[in-house]
Amino acid sequence: MASLDLAESGARAKRSARERRKERRATASHSAPAYITRQIPPYEIVGEEGLVRIENAADRILAEVGIEFRGDDVALELFRKAGAKADGVRCTFEPGMLREILKSAPREFVQHARNPARSVRIGGPHVVFAPSYGSPFVMDLDQGRRYGTIEDFRNFVKLAYSAPWLHHSGGTVCEPTDVPVNKRHLDMVYAHLRYSDKPFLGSITAPERAEDSIDMARIVFGRDFVEENCVVMGNVNVNSPLVWDGTMTGAIRAYAAANQGSVIVPFILGGAMGPVTTAGAIAQSLAETMVGCALTQLVRPGAPVIFGNFLSSMALRSGSPTFGTPEPAAGSLVVGQLARRLGLPLRCAGSFTTSKLPDAQAMQESVTSMLSAIHCGANFLLHSAGFLDGLLSMSYEKFVMDVDYCGALHTYLAGVPVDDNALALDAFSEVGPGNHFFGASHTMRNYETTFWDTELSDNDPFETWEEKGGLDMATRANAHWKKLLDAYEAPPIDPGVDEALLDFMARKKAEMPDAWY
């Protein structure tokens, strides 16, 4: 009877643990951490000498070729005053000048969320996952590819809010192409503030749209709070190679002047906007990013800024960009080393793929790219969920697949604890050679908290899987995002704040005629 009792009590413990796990999952978006503090070091692949060679190359690009500031005399003048040599719109920089300016940038900072429990810490050992950004198209298995709408935008904000493993609501989670170009930033910022309570990104497509984003944040957080704290950021692209466009530097200046954050990101497809060799693209990236980051500090020393990176390669047969390939995966590791030497928080890589379906290629490339971001020490992982189609499409299925993988990465980043409980010496004494660990007290004690539990991977035996319909992951993901949207409940918002946001939008929209390009 003793062994039966044991089996039964084991089964009881198992059932009850399973129920507790299920409960925890149901409330996961409330109990998951606001951000990750990594327990494993970044992966360093290039030695001191190699890093210095790349830094010197960046310095020479800056000193000998320089950067053009097109359409922003204010930015040009700020750099001229700081010591850069200007020749028309082109500036050159003495080695060391930008590094000196960057010393005032914070090594880490908090981006506050509307819900204080969801504020994120960016920099140091901290890791923040945000949805993908900027696709004009959306996709799902039912309707295929189509232009994104504000309804899709809201859906992705809701899905990101529901996702326990995304810490951030992102920015342009898809282009809401049914809203006029000059007004859509208002609807986007409103959606982030209304349908989520996680931190978010504002508009950068024009300096006045950046201002609107900050003004809407002021309505929610209060003017004084925003003056002292980062509550919104702009994600700004270099016009690679070596050009900073006035629209972008205007947005940088708007965010920095308001003490808000900027993410400075070159976009280099090797062979097109940069050389075909990775080290050259990295040197270029370092040069371009240092300039953008320095601009924030010239506008307002101490303004939060993130060193961004975006390397990719090209398919030499078609001339198309490629993503999730080995060159940028290795290159990003080096960029991480350089960002740490600069002492700046890092944005790097993401869940990239050129696949047009949520298939094997999609996850092969995405995992390669995401793990590179994880290993390179990235602090802010924009593009953690949703991309297909060479960044042109946001996929509902891919979104939930990526979110599930972000969950796995939470466990991976927790590393391998080596305390006495983890070493489990008591289990070996109890179990001994040839026996199993199912009912061991060490197993029972650790059962509930051990092993990452996926929502989307199928671990059933073949026969069970077949009985359940023999579905692939994409089909399971299709059912999953629909279930999540059905179950979505908006976070509470003060009705007065909501009304003030809606008033602001209405007033702004009334001031402008619709513009569609």
Place this chain on the structure above:
Amino acid sequence: MASLDLAESGARAKRSARERRKERRATASHSAPAYITRQIPPYEIVGEEGLVRIENAADRILAEVGIEFRGDDVALELFRKAGAKADGVRCTFEPGMLREILKSAPREFVQHARNPARSVRIGGPHVVFAPSYGSPFVMDLDQGRRYGTIEDFRNFVKLAYSAPWLHHSGGTVCEPTDVPVNKRHLDMVYAHLRYSDKPFLGSITAPERAEDSIDMARIVFGRDFVEENCVVMGNVNVNSPLVWDGTMTGAIRAYAAANQGSVIVPFILGGAMGPVTTAGAIAQSLAETMVGCALTQLVRPGAPVIFGNFLSSMALRSGSPTFGTPEPAAGSLVVGQLARRLGLPLRCAGSFTTSKLPDAQAMQESVTSMLSAIHCGANFLLHSAGFLDGLLSMSYEKFVMDVDYCGALHTYLAGVPVDDNALALDAFSEVGPGNHFFGASHTMRNYETTFWDTELSDNDPFETWEEKGGLDMATRANAHWKKLLDAYEAPPIDPGVDEALLDFMARKKAEMPDAWY
């Protein structure tokens, strides 16, 4: 005209480079390296103190709980003579004893191939990819899952031979279930020797089958050569937890006595054959593997041996094993650190998944697992290509998908060169801000050798992809493996050697009645 000329000459250079690349691909299996010498360091995630804690835990398991040798008095006696304390079939080992014995094991060695150009170096910075091993089932998109046959076995040997990115022919690439259990090792070894000229693994399912494998190798390589050189290895599993089965130790003794290689691998599913905590499973793995490795050295000091590792986790909802999950991915990195401290070549992880289809889940899990093997510093990657279905099925489509990914890993392992050409300073001077690098002389100079070129990922724009049929990767892979099998040509073999192999097989088979279990 000047710019037109430039464009035309650029196009000419591009066309011609494309042709040259195509030619190189056509002969890739001949020009690809016999093995990889990695240019990036392993990734170390646990510090000295943590590693010592795990090593001490392994020592305590060995000293206080011990290992049972079931059904092999010779092995038991070898350890007893070497200083282990035996109590029945259970041995305990004083701390340090096994490490002392292991000092005679080579840090790296060559496994010779029938074609000397394909001999592989195992250990140190070298990386060898081999197909997956041991599945009873095979799968393809046309016929679904079915038991493997000798025809399937030969097909996978042929596909591995055709694969430029696999360095090794593997062992039981699938179970040829249509051949009697007691005879199939002969057909398997013959297939490796006849349809490939890459190095291979012999049988381990009984000591006499290991002997037959070595004898067949002697026919091909010559008795004297085999006495001095490693030409065949056995991949041997611990009966975890803490049991060495006589069949396995018998095989180890056979290979070691003949100066041939052994790969010593625990098989630990956390919660079943080991504790649910990763550090405990690693300590157990270290204990079990050290014993197996030490046995080779007691039989013949200096015999080649590979420190193997196989960690996995369990789906707590179903109790099924899981693969490609974050715990073993992180755990393998630690195992790599421990193997290097022991000074032994490492076999670790592989392309693992529980997916029953070559879908998103399959590559998500496989890439997670493969990158862990790459980062942990594994030298011999058994299971690099083919697995689906929790290791139970070998998939034709997954095989070619994995092979393509192994190609990407060749590029990844080459790291980021930082020589003057890679830094591309001349390109920046030539191109300048705002222009593209397409026709730059640096681009032209590096065009042919830059960027990993995939066989299976689709990088076309959406519209082109749609025109081509809108296929997913699995469907493309289905066409690809058929094309490869159609194009397969056997490597040459000396007719006398072939005849001797066939004679040996016929004689052996005639000696035995068929056994089917």
